[in-house]
Amino acid sequence: MLKTGALQDAIFNSAYFSSIATDEKGVIQIFNVGAERMLGYAAADVVNAITPADISDPQELIARAALLSVELDTPITPGFEALVFKASRGIEDIYELTYIRKDGSRFPAIVSVTSLRDARENIIGYLLIGTDNTARKQVEAQRAMLDQRLRDQQFYTRSLIESSIDAIMTTDPQGIISDINQQMITLTGRPRDELIGAPCKNFFTDPVRADAAIQRVLTENKISNYELTVRAANGEETVVSYNAVTFHDRDHKLQGVFAAARDVTERKQFERALQEKNIELEHASRMKSEFLATMSHELRTPLNAIIGFSEARKDGLMGPMSDTQQEYIGDIFTSGQHLLSLINDILDLSKVEAGMMTLEVETIDLGSLLANSLSIVREKAAARRIRLELVSGVTLGPTQLDMRKTKQIVYNLLSNAVKFSAQGGCVSLHARHVPRAVVGTMAGEWPVHNFELAESAYSDFLEICVSDTGIGISREDMAKLFMAFSQIDSSLARKFEGTGLGLAMVKLLAELHGGSVAVSSAVGLGTRFAVWLPLREAAGVMGVAAGAATDASASAPAERTALLVESDDRTADLIRQLLEDEGFVVLRAASIDAAMRLALKNPLNLITLDNQLPGDGGWEFLLNLREHSALARVPVVMIAGPSEGNIALTGGAAGVLQKPIGRAQLKASMFDLGLQPAAERAQNVLVVDDDPKAVEVIAALLPPPAYTVARAYGGAEAIDMARRGRPDLILLDLLMPDVSGFDVIDALRRDLGTARIPILVVTAAQVTAVDRAALGGHASAIHIVDKTNFDRASFIAEVRHALKPL
Amino acid sequence: MARVLVIEDNPANLRLASLLLCNVGHEVLAAVDAESGLAIARCERLDLILMDIQLPGMDGLAATALLKQNSATVDIPVIALTAMARKEDQEKSELAGCDAYIAKPLRYREFYAAVDSLLGRSVAR
Structure with missing residues (x-):
């Protein structure tokens, strides 16, 4: 008993519980230490003075009374009755309430109420045991706040998803839709509950493709810009760009696919429109080309009569005419020609523009191409006392170019330059090799107008420059220069007859090569045009070189190569000319290093070496040569100053030429070295006739050892x-x-390797003046022997003559 | 000298070709379309035919192909004369069996060269 009493005391006096006992009216009888601590009242303040209702939140009491009244269906007054009513009926009652401390502050409490009864079960009072609920309340409040935050977060995310312009859905790994946004509802025209839970492939026109998209996402974790077509409930189809990624839980377990489908109908329509437009334009362009081709034909038909009759009349084929008539008919012929060149230019331009002109690259001898181009304008230039100059600073030699188009470029530039030069002016044609970086740049003070060079792997370019001392072009006009039909000043156009297409053509042709053009000019001083054409590697050069190494004798007879080592361009040009006249193929090196490189790479028959190269290079080179077994036997001719002859000879030079170098001097030197032209050696002659008898007749006239005869039928x-x-x-x-035979001549003249072989035409047919003209157009090396009027002596004379160097 | 048939629908161009041929002493027969040209080729002895390619009705290429399929006319050399100056036009004419090709506007030197060359060849045979 004592023990139990002590325990009861301990509980009753616990500081952590408020134990308040009242009489049956509610007046407080006991107020323990816990209650004193929690509520701030001393027991003496409250015992026999107040009820627990007086230290409770009155609002809560009112609310509780109302609640209980409803619950128990009996009116309960807000006051102490509300606190203990249930307990008074024997119902255990635990509830939350807010106590008010003595200082007016409040705290939440959980209160357990029990009624105290006497032996006859009459209520004698109530016991209210309360615990301070503040800490728990705080935890709850915190959790509530977190929950709210989470809800806010979810709302935010949802808003993001909903506000997206893309239709968004998530699916499980099987492709069953688990969530969607409003845009998806709009796109499919179906309600949310129809979409969620359905396989997403159902909503595309091509379910297989849609399924494949999901499979791809699952295997590759993402998919981008996959095109699908959504079919809406009303049948409307929308092309979408489908982007999707997989999503996983925190344990990296695959949860499903997050997919966004963007409506690209508009873009598609735009693309389609663009495509249609392109086709239309291509069609128009083709129509234009066809039209131009037809027009060209239609125009050529009447021109045939104009040019044909006027030329025949002009050349006296229809009898004599007076001078005036001659002049007029000449005008008709020239105008007809002009009209024809216009038509040809237009056709060419349209071809290039339509992409129908292709490049036909072959190995051409650039030097002779440039010289030929100059000779075409020579007559016009001479008529106006315009001086023509050809300056090619370096070894140009065989170059990979489209011959016809390159010729057209050079000719157009030259004829322009001559046309716009004043009487007594000067037109010069320069050619050199330049690195890519130089393309588009032009030396000098004059303003330059250039164009961007197309991307390519070419690193070296041929630069062809045509300068004139003509009227010049203003800075503004330079921009218009390369456009078709833009002879800048129409009054000029009248003065300088032309098509206005020449420069446009030059630009297009250069660009077709992969090159570019530029112009620099100063009004009144002159104009310079530059064209850059990429230097292509000769196709099959390696093969040829290998062949030459194994069978050098096969290609030996006609080809002798000289290496010209000379730093001064003018001297080099002079010596090159002389050597070429002696029948050499000339390689030029401007420095010792370049010379050594060339010497080691090419089989040489002769080296000419200027001893006035910068530094002591010339002598050093001479000594170096002697150390290479392959080069030690190549005769070296020193080009020396007047007093250096003897030194050169002791240094190992085979001969010395003293400046200034002349043709006779060089010829003599070549004779000394046994390098005289081919005519003085045994000659290889190719005899071509479809009649074997004729071949043998000729072969009999060319006996060994002077001649060896090859036969072609x-x-x-x-x-x-x-x-x-x-x-x-x-x-x-x-x-x-x-x-x-005409074809043979044509073919051989086009090929650099055979272009220089002299040809003697032997024909049974009456060779008309016209035949002669046709042949003469090819090269000066062609002589004609008439088979019908054939005697041995004159034939041999012709052969000897033909074998002489040009 | 030689008998030459000129098939050409443009009267001025027909006169020009005739003039150039007569000038060097050839005898000229003329047709203004392929059909009548073929008829002449079948019944006349000819040394050469000048064939315009663009003709009303049957074109010159078809007419040449017919000539070259017929043993009676296969040996008559044919010079195509055309204002279609493209390379492929020349190739087409070669395919059809033309022995030479002259692009209009024709220049008499080239014209004579082609005529002489083909006449020389057919005489040699």
Whole structure:
């Protein structure tokens, strides 16, 4: 008993529980230590003075009374009754309430109420045990706040998803839709509950493709810009760009796919419109080209009569005329020609613009191409006392270019320059090799107008420059220069007859090569045009070189190579000319290093060396040569100052030429070295005739050892043999079936390797003046022997003559 | 000298070709379309035919192909004369069996060269 009493005391006096006992009216009888601590009253303040209702929140009491009244269906007064009513009915009652401390502050409490009864079960009072609920309340408040925050977060995320312009959905790994946004509802035209839980592929026109998209996401974790077409409930189709990623839980377990589908209908429509427009434009362009081709034909038909009659009349084919008539008919002919060149230019331009003109690259001899181009304008230039200059600073040699188009470029520039130069002016043509970085730049003070060079791998370019001392072009006008039909000043156009297409053509042709053009000019001083064409590697050069190494004798006869080592361009040009006249193929090096490189790479028959190269280079080079077994035997001719001859000879030079160098001097030196032109050696002659008897007749006239004769019985065979054997001379019949002599000449003249082989035409047919004209157009190396009027002596004379160097 | 048939629908161009041929002593027969040209080729002895390619009705290429398929006319050399000056036009004419090709506007030197060359060849045979 004592023990129990002590325990009861301990509980009752616990500081952590408020124990308040009242009488049956509610007046406080006991107020323990816990209650004193929690509520701030001393027991003496409250015992027999107040009820627990007086230290409770009155508002809560009112609310509780009302609640209980409803619950128990009996009116309960807000006051102490509200606190204990349930307990008074024997119902255990635990509830939350807010106590008010003595200082007016409040705290939440959980109160357990029990009624105290006597032996006869009459209520004698109530016990209210309360615990301070503040800490728990705080935890709850915190959790509530976190919950709210989470809800806010979710709302935010949801808003983001909903506000997206893309239709968004999530699916499980099987492709079953688990969530969607409003845009998805709009896109599919279906309500949310129809979409969620359905396989997403159902809503695309191509379910297989849609399924494949999901499979791809699952295997690759994402998919981008996958095109699908959504079919809405009303059948409307929308092309979408589908982007999706997989999403995983925190344990990296695959949860599903998050997909966004963007409506690209508009873009698609735009693209389609663009495509249609392109087709339309292509069609228009083709129509234009066809139209131009037809027009060109239609225009050529009447021109045929104009040019044909006027030329025949002009040249006296229809009898004599008075001078005035001659002049007028000449005008008709020239105008007809002009009209024809206009038509050709227009056709060419349209071809390039329509992408129908292709590049036909071949190995061409640039030097002769430039010289030929100059000779075409020579007459016009001479008529106005305009001086023409050709300056090619370096070894140009064989170059990979489209011959016809390059010629057209050079000719257009030259004829422009001559046209716009004043009487007594000067037009010069420069050519050199430049690195890519130089393309588009022009030396001098004059303003430059250039164009961007197309991307390419070419690192070296051929620069062709045409300068004139003409009227010049203003800075503004330079921009218009390369556009078709833009002869800048229409009054100029009247003064300087032209098509206005020349420069546009030059630009297009240069660009077709992968090159570019530029102009620099100063009004009144002159104009310089530059064209850059990429230097292509010769196709098959390696193969040729290898062939030459194994069978050097095959290509030997006609080809002798000289290396010209000279730093001064003018001197180099002079010596090159002289050497070429002696029949050498000339390689030029401007420095010792370049010379050594060339010498080691090319089989050489001769080296000419200027001893006035910068530094002591010339002598050093001479000594170095002697150390290479392959080069030690190559004769070296020193080009020396007047007093250096003897030193050169002791240094190992085979001969010395003293400046200034003349032709006779060089010839003599070549003779001394046994390097005289081919005519003085045994000669390889190729005889071409479809009649074997005729071949033998001619072969009999060319006995060994002076001659060795190769035989060809058709044009094609002749071309082939000439290319392989490089004979010193070709005796050619003109009238052969299939490939005629004309064709042979044409083919050989186009090929750099055979272009220099002299050809003697031997023909039974009456060679008309016209034939002669046709042949003469090819090269000066062609002589004609008439078979019908044939005697041995004159034939041999012709052969000898033909074998002489040009 | 030689008998030459000129098939050409443009009267001025027909006169020009005739003039150039007569000038050097050839005898000229003329047709203004391929059909009548073929008829002449079948019944006349000819040394050469000048064939315009663009003709009303059958074109010159078809007419040449017919000539070259017929043993009676296969040996008559044909020079195509056309204002279609493209390379492929020349190739087409070769395919059809033309022995030479001259682009309009024709220049008499080239014209004579082609005529002489083909006449020389057919005479040699």
